[in-house]
Amino acid sequence: MPHSLRRLAATLILAPITLATLAAFPAAAQEGQPIRLMVGYSAGGPVDQGARLFSVALTKELGTSVIVENKPGANATLAGSEVVRAKTDGLTLWFAASPTITISPNVMSKMSFDPAKDLTPVAPILSYYNVLVVNTKEPFKTTQELVANGKANPQKLNYGSAGVGGSNHLGALLFAKRSGIEMNHIPYKGNAPAMTDVIGGQLNMMLDIISTASPYIHSGKVRAIAVTSPQRNASLPDVPTFAESGIEGLKGFDVGGWYGVYGPKGMSPELVVKLNKAMNAALAQPELRKRFKELGYEEWTGAPKKLAERGAKERAMWATVTQGIVVD
Incomplete structure (x- = not known):
């Protein structure tokens, strides 16, 4: 049996419930290339913590490695820049915290990309x-x-x-x-x-x-x-x-944040749907749900549209608060 088929057979034996997801995922991932999950903050912080817990669950769901890469700097936008420049094959994704999507565009004097135009929303992950x-x-x-x-x-x-x-x-x-x-x-x-x-x-x-x-x-x-x-x-x-x-x-004070996964602009709608389904399934794993609840997170899952709409709404909200604040 060819090596690639042996690898696929071993994956299916270990995780038969992921058959449909694996069959639909990019060929490069099936051949063993890991998915890079970019984080714009240093290791050990809350965003990194959430990404690493999520990556373990997503690895189980997809049957391929999901590796967290930390790229801190520039108000966490360096990680986003890496994703904006990446191929649209789903192998480079961004585990983004909401401030970079909703606040940074309002306060940074220079931002190398526009979150509203240069990214593809893939899945909402958590509210905090x-x-x-x-x-x-x-x-x-x-x-x-x-x-x-x-x-x-x-x-x-x-x-x-x-x-x-x-x-x-x-x-x-x-x-x-x-x-x-x-x-x-x-x-x-x-x-x-x-x-x-x-x-x-x-x-x-x-x-x-x-x-x-x-x-x-x-x-x-x-x-x-x-x-x-x-x-x-x-x-x-x-x-x-x-x-x-x-x-x-x-009255009605409601100021929170969230994590969401984004890919580069131009990803195919079919790939986005498949990744979204896999991520929602990963977040439904009992062990991960329990751990996130213990850490005080709240479930926030759904379609890519949900992520895009919340980002747009909160960018507008923070614009009213950030007037006069400039970050170089």
Whole structure:
């Protein structure tokens, strides 16, 4: 038996349920070429974590290796640039976080591609939300108390972020605007150093992704004030939403992020449909669903159109918040 047939037979023995998916997938992948899943952030962060968990499940579904490649830099757009230049065979894809799709086009003075025109949406993957955490010695324990403190002490409260124009910078800015307080933004080169300074008392507070903030909350190193989701998060059931505060400007507060997979412009509709089905099947694997839920993520699956529409809607929303913010 030829080598390629032996490889295919072995794959079918190990994973017979993927027969239909494998038969439809690009020939190059069936011959053993791995799929490159680009990530625009360094290893160890929340986006990288999500991509690596997802890649294992997708590998099982497709019967071919899905390899995460980290390409950080330029507000995470370097990874996107790699995908924009790639062939349209489905072997180079981008596991993108929403800020690069929805915020970066509004704040970057120079962006090497247009997310709305130069990419092919393939599949929505996950939704995530942030949680506002404060140093444990702060006097406020609720959103109402924090806002009262901020109004009594304008521009005295400092909040950190992973950098200018990031989702936790702009999410906190939106919270401040809607609640009628003024705070000082202190940008860092990532969430981790900002969290370190919240714990140490150099910062009053920060918004952080629930999945990475939860260990610090549960260990008592920081205090959680509110989550940015419209409903309470299953991993932090005792933490209220901003909307629950009763503050007029925070009614309906719903500021989250998401992960989605994109390919280069020009992919065939048939290939996109096949990849989308495989990714939705991967996300339905019980082990992966359980792990993502433990990390505070929310399921967000469906057709490519769903990903494209949310990207367009949120680009327009953030345009109203980012006026005057420029990232070189």
